Amino acid sequence: MNNIYLPQLVKITKIIEQSPTVKSFRLEKIGGRFEKDKDGLVFKPGQFVMVGQIGYGESPLGPSSSPYEDKYIEIAARKAGTVTGYLHSLKEGDKITLRGPYGNGFPLDFMKGKDIVCATGGCGIPPIAALVEYIIKNKENFGRVYVLYGAKTPDEILMKDKIEEWKKEGVKIILTIDKPDKNWKGQVGFVTDLIKEIDIDEANAVATMCGPGPMMGALEKVLRPLGISDRRIFVSMERKMQCGVGKCQHCTTGKKYVCLDGPVFNYDEIEKNHD
Amino acid sequence: MLIIKTEKIDEFLEELKTNFSVFNIGGSLSDGGMSFKKYFFPPVEKIFSKTSTSNVEVMKAPKKFILLGLDLPDLEALTYLDEIMQNPNEDFFYLQKRKQSVVIGLTAENIDTAPGGDIVFQDVGETKYRVWENTAKGKKLIKKYKRFFEESDINAGADSDGAPQIPNNESLGEWSRSMRELLLDSEFLAKAVEWSRDHPIWDELGKKCLGCGICTYVCPLCHCFSIEDSVGLDDKCSRCRKWDACTLPDFAKIAGGHNFRPSIKERYYDWFYHKFVRGYNEYGKSQCVGCERCKELCPAGIDIYEILSVILKDYKKTLAES
Known part of the structure; x- marks a missing residue:
């Protein structure tokens, strides 16, 4: 049985200080490249990944790199909570965990x-x-x-x-x-x-x-x-997320799950998704 | 048909205990109202651990165990929770434990099919239980312990059509029966609860509800959870899955401090919304089986049947007027 909660380990190969509070991280898969879909994409723009570490937690973050790039994924994180605080304390060469990509992405x-x-x-x-x-x-x-x-x-x-x-x-x-x-x-x-x-x-x-x-x-x-x-x-849209895969119920808004049906929503339907 | 005599049940259980861990649920209000769900989805469970140099270690499944005594609502809830945990993707840690279990239900209700579990003992009076073998796993267990079971005719008092005359012992209380009657029309409940969003009853409940989360902990179908990590002094880090409750203050609060559902009123309505609207939308039935635990154990005395009755009455009135 596939374990939907089990993350893979990835290596940080580049850290850039984007602003006083935001750093970007280049993540490489250990011993290989990221898998591409039939369109040659590692993820769809607008999808998110769960980035973190056992002992600290996971945060949903949208990759910023080209979706055609399979050697690495880049993410950016503002220091806001436990996980992003931990990410900011890391250096190049450190390993962190990654799950995903999840969600729908832009149409x-x-x-x-x-x-x-x-x-x-x-x-x-x-x-x-x-x-x-x-x-x-x-x-x-x-x-x-x-x-x-x-x-x-x-x-x-x-x-x-x-x-x-x-x-x-x-x-x-x-x-x-x-x-x-x-x-x-x-x-x-x-x-x-x-x-x-x-x-x-x-x-x-x-x-x-x-x-x-x-x-x-x-x-x-x-x-x-x-x-x-x-x-x-x-x-x-942004919501609290814990599992990222439609189980934990944290990100629900009305009948929709931000992690499964979103995070990208048509503006027209947002009104119907009450909190 | 296969039966087990009342006097054999204890012997059967003693024999099972020599080979398995056996847990007895024994009625909806025993064990502080905890349902069967804690055996598959514990209040707190470690799911992963890791040291600074090791790979991620996945927690192993428990040894085979037997879960006994689920009544009719709990058997239905188990079947439903299995469905929830398999859609839209498989919940590894729930199914891992579910696979290791054999579930034996016990009911005095007049059932015509096993509502869930692997085996169901149905009290048919005359110190006999009819045995329903519901799954291959159940059949295998009975085969192994076949000396406790026998084929017997329980049609002694068959009516003129030859249908068995099984007494309906009505083991469920009046509240459960009324609630289960409402649940028969889940579609109508979904429409009514969706319609009720601006109903003044949610203001009242916002004042009455303590936001303690007990209703969700004792509910056999509530399955919200959070994931919490911790760092040990011995370099061993772990990730735990813990029950969460959509009625608790921080349920929809994100890093940075914004809370998408800051008031009890919003959170309490969301609990109902999940049970009766989103649950119906996803699975075609309300996420309630009428087990009565939430009503019995709510410290504020909130009765979901009463709430639904008020909403349904006003919804019907609105429909009639329009």
Whole structure:
């Protein structure tokens, strides 16, 4: 019998300090590569993995690396609780545990042939990063691609290297900051003015969102005014998770399980999923 | 048909004890109201351990054991919990223990099929029990101990159609019977509980419920759990699975402090929602068997039958008006 709770050991081969509170970790499978599905993906962008260690616990985290990369998976964690605190204490070469990938991921087939607006904030960027990597690899299948990324301060913008690479690939990046410093020349906050910078065919566009509270600002001030209807908006939701596989009941919302039916939900159906 | 005489049961059990660990459930309110579920899904169980240099070690299954005395609601609950633990994926640690067990039910109700377990003893009066062999595992055990069993005619008092006249001893109490009658229409219960979300009864219950979790611990079907890790002083780290309760304050609280269900009212409704709406949605029946444990053991005296009755009455009224 397959043991759904048994994690595999993986080795940390690279740690990058992304911001004062966030580190990213490159994880390699010991003695091999990660398994790919029939489409050549190690995970679907928007899916999550359970990362942790026996003795400390597990956290659900969305991988940020390209889903086509099978040599490693990259995750990013803000120091927030026991598990992420433990992760922050580790060094390259240490081993941790990994389960997954779990959940549904973004609706890649539905998104095909459409303009894409990805809205994200703070440390919600990893699953969006994996999605952007996927889109770049399948450029011919997508229209225009925008990434709206908000952070509290310029210091808290994560994955700056990746963002530069995406720009070179033709992805349009709009960064916004809540509290600018004197060097900041970009946008401040998710404001209605951002619409002017976005040129999409709203009837044939899909928006994806992942991030904390300020995302609602992005939704109200940008996505809705752009004319993207709720059923074309997909949100990655956060809930307490323990098992990740639909057993423990912690992440339920109405009739849905965030770990099985989500974490990506159509904005249209979220209202029906009461808490 | 196969029977066992009352006087043979004790001998049979003594014989079983020489080969297996035998645990007797003995009625829904014995053992502090704990149901059979703790034998397959313990309140706390270590599932993994590891040292700083070793691989992850998986806890081994217990030795073969016999679980005895599950009554009709508990047998139904066991069948249902088996289904829950096998869908949508198999729960390794539950099934690992389930595989090691032989479950013997005991009922005086007039059943026409075994509702669950491997063997069921049905009290048919005249100091006899009809023996239902429900699974291959059950059959094997009976074969091994066949000297305690015999073929017998219990149709002594058959009516003109030849159907056996088995007395219905009505071993279940009145509350269980009423509750089980409501459960017959799980679909209607699901609609009513879903409809009741804004019903004032949840405000009242939010004040009355102590949020202690006892109802979920004694429920043979509640199966929420949390996973807790600990670091030992001897370099041995472990991961435990522990019962959790959706009525407890931190059930939906995430790292960083946000709580998705901060009030007792929301959490209590969620308990009902799982039992009667989500449970029905997933398995086509309410996650309740009318065992009466939650009603008997709630320190605040909450009676789920009363709550459902109020909701159903108002729901029917609303339906009639619309």
